[in-house]
Amino acid sequence: MNKTGLFYATGTEKTAAIANKIKNAFGEDTIDIVPVERAWKKDFEKYDYLIVGTSTWFDGELPSYWDEMLPELKELDLRGKKVAIFGLGDQVNYPDNFVDGIGLLAEIFKGVGAELAGFTSTAGYYFNSSKAVKNGRFLGLAIDTEIQPEKTEERIRNWVEELKEQGFGK
Template sequence: MKKTALLYWGKGGNVENAAKIIYRQLDPQTTDFMPLDEFNPEDLDQYSLVILGGSTVGAENWEDTSNDNLWNNFFRNIQHKDLSHITFAAFGLGDQVLYPAHFVDGLGFFHEEISKTNARVIGRWPTEGYRFTDSEGVEGDYFYGLALDEDNEPEKTEERAKKWVAQLKKEMEE
């Protein structure tokens, strides 16, 4: 039976906490939960759904191809693979108050990189109810994945995660 992988980076902060909240909505018998530095991209074929999670960072960090940028390493390892048999979804963290012009920009990076692999992408999330001015993680009225603001709206994370995971389960059946 195919499984779900929930991969997140960085460790020990809001991203990991949000990943744990999302993980609690999934079946632990069929879900592997791990930080990105413990995942081998060669294992992708074991999964039917891969959920990625990260925080918004400046564009200069995403473009930095140094060996210590784990997301860049991950996407370099999969960029030439045909992953049309795998479905991806993403969640991103940002700060609508301090960085309203870059809220969850990381979702845009995830979407751009995943799209290069021919993988199916699910989990778009409505922008309604958020207070930001711009985002690379938005197309139309939807984020490319679940947008979370643990700095200003931590009380909304649990409910958003529940609704989003229910949405993912439904979309996986389509």
């Protein structure tokens, strides 16, 4: 049985709300919640599939809970594992670094051998620049609860269906 772990900071209200919506879209017992504030190297390595969530702080930075983990994350061996990333951002007030956190985490996880999954279209978003965009697509699921809250449910539902097709949540 393949296992999926959902990693996010449980103390961040908006990211936690989106993570819970993702978990519910998969079904209650199909993925494990792992608070990133208490995660260790072994927690990341024990899952075949990882979903990781972050917001983007300030001018395109990772929040402190991820930033503090960088030394440990860079020591992971995730070869043969898939990682899907979701991120929150504000495309109007931060158009020059919208959901940069997705791109920053993607670089780290790819650097330790993980295969990235769950790319999404940039259509319907309005921003200038993002480290989360490669080859015209987001490297994960971009959520803007400030400007486009009405699109959140559908974006999550579509993303989760795509991830299920790739083996997540089984």
